[in-house]
């Protein structure tokens with residue numbers, strides 16, 4: 001199965017279905033969300049010379065990515081996620097500021113990501129700086145971009161050194177049927193939940209419109225960072241928290257699966273997530289951001305939206 005983003009040759013093309021040209025020739029996201037006219041130009045290929053999120057391309061790295069998803073799909077079960085949420089909900093692993101965490105993450109490279117081999121801090125700053133250019137007044141969005149991947153510290157020894165399949169990769173709900181739009185769906189058949197009757201229907205243990213907040217998602221850096229931000233009393237708006245929590249939920253925001261669980265607030269927040277995703281995906285590049293130069297701006301945002309010391 002190939003999850004191939006249509007070649008982003010068109011300026012501002014996000015996902016084929018979600019962008020349409022108005023008569024004015026202005027691109028508008030579904031739901032009337034305008035994209036800035038002179039906005040960000042998405043590149044056509046990633047730093048390895050492939051289309052973005054091209055999971056079937058012949059390469060060493062692709063084989064690694066497929067093996068990664070095999071392990072992820074077998075091991076992420078409802079019970080596993082419950083255990084992880086309980087363990088990491090204690091927030092007893094460390095106490096440090098948000099910027100300190102950005103620096104800590106710098107050693108990590110994400111194996112599940114076919115597009116990127118730069119240090120994580122560059123990915124954080126590249127997404128934040130690119131989105132800042134197009135949405136200069138939405139400072140919460142700049143900070144959201146900066147911190148959206150901080151949960152990847154789960155892979156570091158002092159945070160439990162979780163295997164990559166419990167840290168990164170696309171996320172999906174547990175407790176209901178695995179939608180076919182999940183990348184490498186075939187490997188779910190070896191997941192113990194696959195054979196559990198209660199989890200095998202479209203709604204599973206949930207009800208339609210129950211709200212994503214009530215859905216148990218596969219465990220990884222998204223949910224962990226959401227937990228951390230929320231428990232430490234961040235003042236980021238609901239859309240920022242939604243982006244952090246669901247940015248790897250590609251079956252929802254790219255494929256439109258699982259939307260029957262959304263409530264009205266989710267529908268509103270999803271518009272921002274779709275905007276954010278373009279920057280998360282396409283701003284990965286070899287052009288490095290000067291960390292020291294932009295640091296004062298981001299430190300000021302951290303002070304605005306987070307306490308000085310955060311429990312992790």
Ligand SMILES: [Fe+2]
Nearest residue numbers: 148149247248
């Ligand atoms: Fe991420």
Ligand SMILES: [Fe+2]
Nearest residue numbers: 123148149280
């Ligand atoms: Fe990211």
